[in-house]
Amino acid sequence: MAKSVYRRKAIAAASAGFVVVSLGLSLTSAAGAASAGQETSATANTGQALELIRTKTSLLGKHYWYQQTYNGLPVIGGYLARHVDKAGKVTSIKDGRDAIPSNLSTTAKVPAATATKTANAAVAARAARSRGNGGKNATLVPTATNGTAQLAVVGGKDARLVWNVTSRSVEGVTRTLVDAKSGATVESKVITRNADGRGVVFDPNPVVSERNGKLQDADDASTDELFPAHKAVILRNLDGNGKLEGKYVRIVAAEGGVAQSANHRFLYERDDDRFEQVMAYYHVNQTQEYIHKLGFTEVNNASQDFEINTFTGDNSFYDPSTDTITMGSGGVDDAEDAEVIWHEYGHAIQDDIVPGYGESLQAGAMGEGFGDYWAVTMSVPVSRGFDLPCVMDWDATSYTTEEPHCLRRTDTGKTMDDLVGQVHADGEIWSHALWDIHGALGRDKANKVILQGTFFYAPDTSMADAARVTVQSARLLYGKAAAEKVTTAFKARKIL
Ligand SMILES: [Ca+2]
Ligand SMILES: [Ca+2]
Ligand SMILES: [Ca+2]
Ligand SMILES: [Ca+2]
Ligand SMILES: [Zn+2]
The missing domain is CATH 3.10.450 (Nuclear Transport Factor 2; Chain: A,)
Structure with missing residues (x-):
């Protein structure tokens, strides 16, 4: 106790x-x-x-x-x-x-709402400090809301009546005691923690981290060449139930069974099927922490279900009817490349923001383009500049012959003149526009503008309409000059 x-x-x-x-x-x-x-x-x-x-x-x-x-x-x-x-x-x-x-006396002088405010300030201040200490991608989330304050008594030599305010933050659940007579904070401490685990991943994939386009799948073997690409990481936001289940990700099914570890140590090499489960957990958690850091609290803000290696084809997919992402094991196991995970997660993001998203051919193409873009922008911080516009550099080694191996790119130069009516091909028009916005505004501003714009999409949007609401979002968030840069990016693709 x-x-x-x-x-x-x-x-x-x-x-x-x-x-x-x-x-x-x-x-x-x-x-x-x-x-x-x-x-x-x-x-x-x-x-x-x-x-x-x-x-x-x-x-x-x-x-x-x-x-x-x-x-x-x-x-x-x-x-x-x-x-x-x-x-x-x-x-x-x-x-x-x-x-x-x-x-x-058990009569409070300070109202509950005031005590809640005081508690929130204490929790937010400490959570901000803990974010400074290493958890650079950690997120601040709303803490206590009115109504969580309960009157209680502190005994001992400093006995007093307090409001006991329970709040949630990046640190877990915090109990803050606020003197119900003076309004002063008596104590604020974390009483439970989100469990942190340990894992091993590729980040984002071996081709990029080792800067080597000659690496090969070798039928899922742990070869000497691939060994250095394994990286030890902290798995944040686990529920603590011994499975890869947490705030943003839940591995619900997997070839060979879902990984379990009572002490949250998920340390596997790539030839162990559980490695791909850790990949999905880690990289989706990373992406949600980033999204929260940008200020968005409702972008697929739930535990995303994943099925890992349960499909033997060389494909992965997001199923909106079950809100599940399935990662295939054909060729390079798809979940060995974070860019495949992020691409599929991009579909989940759009489906969450816009109900029924993708009703038109162009909306579908934008779905593919956004997924590719999201994979690329998520790779930027860990890629040290290595061929950034190349999408799925590692997975693509199984089915492309030329180096660099890329399933697609975000810098093809395609414009609306190149529309062919196939969502993946046409998606390269959209992803190039987003990539140019990334270049013009910088990563964080670009992603804020692009995600914000998505909230205004219609399920059957055209690229031109989606471009307009993205420009409008840039204007509202960052002003005229930013909006002009975004317009330029869309004009270059003849979308506007
Ligand atoms: Ca594998
Ligand atoms: Ca594959
Ligand atoms: Ca495989
Ligand atoms: Ca890449
Ligand atoms: Zn897709």
Whole structure:
């Protein structure tokens, strides 16, 4: 049980006001050794009580946990545990109650909403500091909302009435205690954490990280050439249930079974089918943390379902009817190339923002173009400039003969004059426009503008209409000069 700093090691016998009321426990006789019988010594009703909050059965008997209360309010960290053997005999009592002055008022002077605000400020400040300490891609998310504040009592020598505000942030769940009389923050601490795990991945893929277009799949073998491409990473935002399930990703099915590790260590090489599961988890989590860092809180902000290597063809796909991404294992296992994962995730992003997205040929082409662009922009920070416009450099080694191996590119120079009515081919018109916006505005600004523009797409949008709302988004976010740069990019592709 988590302990509050306010809990005193033992309740002094001096806490004469202590009385166990309303329980009818026969603590006196059985607890004699453990607690010196002080429970029976007092008679004054100070409003203190114990509330049974949990009963557990173990191999040796039963365990009763009580929350200490004062005038019906929980005492933070105040508890009593009673352990009973199979014969019903109390074998021990652990008394973790705190002394409460009998004149402590339980009327709050500070409103709950004010306390919530104070708590949010404390949590946000600390989360921002922890982001500075290494978690550069970590995200700030909204913390407590009004209504989460509960009145409670802190015991001990600084006894007082507090608002107990539970909030969520990048650090996990935080408990902040705000003095209900003065409004001061008494304590703010993380009480649970999102689990961090360890994994091994390619980032984004071996061709790029090793700057070597000659690497080969070798039928999924862990060859000496590919070994250096394995990189140890932290897997953030895991639920902590021992599977690759978390805030933004959930591996729901996989060839060979879903990976499990009680201590969250998912360390596999590429010839182990679980490697691809780690790839999907890591790279989607990265992309969502980036999206949140840009300020978007509702861009596919859910745990995305993935099926890994369950399709033996050399293809991967997003199924909007089940909201699931399936990664194929044909040729280079698709999930060994983060750019394939990011491309498919691009479809999930668009489907989340625009219900029924992709109803027209051009909308479909933009879906492919955006997926390719998203793969490329996500690769930028880890690619050290290596042939950035090349899409799926590693997966493509299985089915292209020329170096560089690229499924497609975002710099083909195609314009609307080159439309052929095939979504992947025509997508290169759109992805080149987005890539030019990336070049003109810089990565973060470009991605803000492009994602923002997507919120205004129609499901059956034309490229020209989508270009217009993207220009408009640039204007509203960054002004006229930025809008002109975006217009130039679309004009170069003859979209506008
Ligand atoms: Ca593999
Ligand atoms: Ca493949
Ligand atoms: Ca394969
Ligand atoms: Ca690439
Ligand atoms: Zn696609």
